[in-house]
Amino acid sequence: MVASSLVWADQAPASSEPVAAPVLVDGARRIEVGFSPEGSAQDLVLRTIGAAKSSIRLSAYMLTSPDVTKALISAKQRGVDVAVVADHQGNLQGGAARAGQHALTLLARAGIPTRTVKAYAIHHDKFMVIDGKAVETGSYNYTAAAARNNSENALVVWNDADLAEQYLNHWQSRWEKGQAFKPSY
Template sequence: MMRTDARGRACWLLILAFLAAGLGPSAVARSEPPESGWHVYFSPNHGATAAVVEALDAARRSVLVQAYSFTSAPIARALALAHARGVDVQVILDRRETGAKYSSADFLAHAGIATLIDGAHAIAHNKVMVIDGETVITGSFNFTTAAERQNAENLLVVRDRALAARYVDNWRAHAEHSSRYAGR
C-alpha cells in the first residue's frame, strides 16, 4: 500500500512539473502560432527551400512576393497550390524573369496568380514574402535551385505583424509602378 501511494505522488509531481513548465494540454493543442518569433536558415542544403514551402503551405489568406531571381520549382508549386486553395497570391518580379526560356513569371501567370513586373529600377533585387500579414521571409536567398544547392545564402523567417506591415507597405509601393504580366 505504501508503494502505491509513493507512485501516485510521483505521478502527480511529474504532472505538476509538466504543467509548470508549460507543457500541459494547452501547449500541445495550441492552434495559433506565437505572436512573434524567428527562424534562420543557411544554404547550401540546410532547409531554406523547405522552410519557404512549409510557410506557404500554412498560408491562409494572403501571400505577397517580391523576387529578383525565381527558378525554384518547389516554391513555384507551393505558390500555385496556395492560390488553388483560395489564398490571395500576388507576385512582383524583376524584369529579367520575363525573358527566360522557362520562366517562373510564365508559370505563375498561367496558374492565375497576379504577376507584376517591376521595371522601374536597374534591378528589383528584393527577396521577400509576406504571408497572412504576419510572417516575413527575407534574406539573401533567391528563390532558386542554385540558392538552395550551391550558393552561400541566408533566409530569415520572422513572425511579427508590425514588421510585416512595413513590408506590405513596401510591396504596395512597388506594385504601384509595376506592370501586369499575362505570360507568353
C-alpha cells in the first residue's frame, strides 16, 4: 500500500528520491512522511508547526535550526501555546553550543517557556505534539545539518489523540526533569 502511494516531488532533488504522499489510515487519521537532505523532512516539520492552532509541545535533542526557531516564534505570535524542552549538553555545550544557545535565547525572549534536561546522558527525543491530536517524530533533529546534510526522516500522524496523549505524557515527564533556560544575553 505504501509503495503505491509514492509520488515524485514537484522539485525532485538530484537523487530523485521518492517522497511519500499522505496516507489515509482509517478515515480521519492521516500519516505523512518526509526525508532529508531532499528537503521534504524540513518542509513537513515547518508545515506541522504552521498548522498548529492551540498548542505545540516540542522535545528536542538539538534545536539550532533558524527556520524551525522562526516557525515556533511565529506560532507563539499568532496565539499558539508553545513550550520546548531540549537536551542541555547538546544545545549549550560542545560544538553546537553557540547555535543552540542562540535558538533557545530567541525562543525564551519571545515568551516561549523553554527548559533543558541534564537527567540523561543524552535527551535524544525528537518530537512535537500539535494541538493534543497530532505527533511529529523521527530521526530529524531540528538543525540546519538535519535539513541539508544528513539522511533523516520525519513522520506526522494527524488526528490521533490517543497517540498524542502518550507523547504528551512523555513530554511532560521530561519537562518536569528540566531546568528553565535563562538567556545570558
